Amino acid sequence: MRKKDLELALEKIGGWRFPSPKKTYEQYTTPSSIAADLAWTAYTRGDIEGRVVADLGAGTGILAYAAAMLGASTVLAVEIDPDTLRILSLKAEGDPRIHVVQADVGNLVLSSMVDTVLQNPPFGVVRRHADRVFFEKALELARTVYTLHKANPDTRRLLLGIAEKRGFRCVVAKTYNFPLPQVYREHFRRIYYVSVDAYICRRLEG
């Protein structure tokens, strides 16, 4: 499979949009091009195939699905919102490796670590620090973390500082132009774009 095939496959499955997005949960789907690119980046670094992957704030499941298609052994898709869980569960029926868990990520406890977290959490615009909760939880649960956050210098400093304290080496690998539906902002345009950083964090052993 090539990255483009993954993107096309995700598009073909479709139905990733939130039918009625809830503002408090900051529900916006990762476009298939970005989902495929992020999952592919993780895949080429050996962090997906045969790995246990968690998708925190999985939404309708596009990242979870991408990980499963790239050969993850198990994918945990964690989501808080019951309406979204229904869609996510239907999607998960398409792949037996995807397991759906209802939980508030802030309170999530797992009996063992996962190899990789692949996540696009809330950006913490509506609920301040929601993004940080996801970032810290990902570092707690995984050896390697791929995570998207709104790009700005303060957030970068903050997240990179947290990662260092937790014994991770972390880089901002790329920045995407991410489309947000208008519902999240009073605006004339139907969609507007924000810059979103992709962080890759790896636990330093020893």
Ligand code: SAH
């Ligand atoms: N990861 C998906 C959805 C991103 S939107 C994608 O990339 O398309 C963020 C998701 O996080 C939403 O589905 C929202 O309901 C969920 N969410 C928000 N707060 C949460 C929390 N505290 N615990 C678990 N999920 C949460």
